[in-house]
Amino acid sequence: MPASLLLIDDHTLFRTGLRLIVQDHPSVGSIAEAGSIAEACALPQAPAPVDLVLLDIQLPGMSGLDGLRLLRQSHPNARIVLVSASIAPDAVYEARSRGADGFLPKSASGEDILEAISVALSGQPCFPANSGNTASLRAATAPSLTARQLEVLSLLCTGKPNKVIARHLGLSENTVRVHVAAIFAQLGVNSRSAALLAAQRLGLSMPPLHDVV
Secondary structure (H helix, E strand, C coil): CCEEEEEECCCHHHHHHHHHHHCCCCCEEEEEEECCHHHHHCCCCCCCCCCEEEEECCCCCCCHHHHHHHHHHHCCCCEEEEEECCCCHHHHHHHHHCCCCEEEECCCCHHHHHHHHHHHHCCCCECCCCCCCCCCCCCCCCCCCCHHHHHHHHHHCCCCCHHHHHHHHCCCHHHHHHHHHHHHHHHCCCCHHHHHHHHHHHCCCCCCCCCCC
């Protein structure tokens, strides 16, 4: 089932921009919005419970950090990733200590945001790789691609079409399409070029190719 997201930020313009980015994620379905903790807690669970919350730290009335406990009660199945204009070590530490599932700087690129969603939805912690200026948000471990999926990914990254990949690996085209869909889901991308970038960024070790035509 597609994931249900909740965006909480008191700045409508930022929420709109964030929605435009996250709606392109292949695993994202419905997207709800709220401008405060109180508004978010009052949202109904129907038609589907919230799977992931992107929560601004600086909110009027009650901050995102202080509102974590209430959000857990209102949306018990949701992963909660705090969003902040600052990536100072103390801010990241506070987010971890309060029980957040991740931390996303507002300076993150669209690609990093989509990757963060994939990591969070997979059940892994999603925090900055370090407390410096980078906005990189890698999971603690690389995506769990099978050996066959890594072979398919290796061929994808050379621009080979499904028909050529199927012939080279002795698979049906339908099987290749299934592998490609699984790879995209694991990497949190929706195109071959994005898969290549994600593979490079994550440092995935792919098998060498031999005379693929």
